[in-house]
Amino acid sequence: MFVEFTSIGFSTGNMEVSTQPILDILGLFNFRIRNYATDYTIFNSDTFFIDPFFVSKVYAQQNVPEEVQLYIILNSTYIHNNTVFGPLIFRPHLQAISGAVILPSQNSWVAGVISRGFVSAGFLLTKNLELFTLIESGVLVNVWTSQEKPEDWETVLNEARQKSLYVTARVGGIWYYDRYSGIGLGYRFIIHGADSPLRFVQVYSLNDLLYNYFNALYYTSPEQQISIPFITTDYYLIS
DSSP, rough: OOOOOEEEEEEEETEEEOOOOOHHTEEEEEEEEEEEEEESSEEEEEEEEOOOTHHHHHTTTTOOOTOOOOOOEEEEEEEEEEEEEETTTEEEEEEEEEEEEEEEGGGGGEEEEEEEEEEEEEEEEESSEEEEEEEEEEEEEEEESSSSSOOTTHHHHHHHHHHHHHEEEEEEEEEEEEESEEEEEEEEEEEEEOGGGGGGGGOOOHHHHHHHHHHHHHOOOOOSSOOTTTTTTTTTEEO
């Protein structure tokens, strides 16, 4: 049994099961399974059951019409490895993100899966200083729906897969100020898929979350000129 600032859970051997109660009060009910397969490999699966109207119903005591009530189920599962050969570090990372939107009043749902991952290589100049390069890619795998599909469904789906494919590269350096944490500076290049909607979900750090948020904001309002160093630019900080 363990309790942290944001989570509570149970661990035994290499297995860990936990949840973040602080998110429950917002209607983000969550569950995590983590397995430390080896000293250098980790398997992690996060599942969320989301009620978008939870705050309105519970705290504001508002009545939500049945016809607009919906629920969202999200799952993010990844396997990550760090392999060290002297001063060289290789980091393969594979991830599947699945989600479903359920409309109980209409007895309908839609679900989808995207796959993404990266391969990173680093070189330790010193014990605390690393130069790295990274290639990341993602693509839509499939979409399912309870509704009757049009005749050209497969054609539309294949076009969506092609448009979703993106490939980016990053280079930079990281300074590790302790065994588990570091601060870095890098630059990202878009190799393919500058218009891919999946560019809004390239998340591996807090900075990525901020970058995606402002990227989406600019996409919906292109007339806005948003310029925040290391967040809206292709230069970025790592922490």
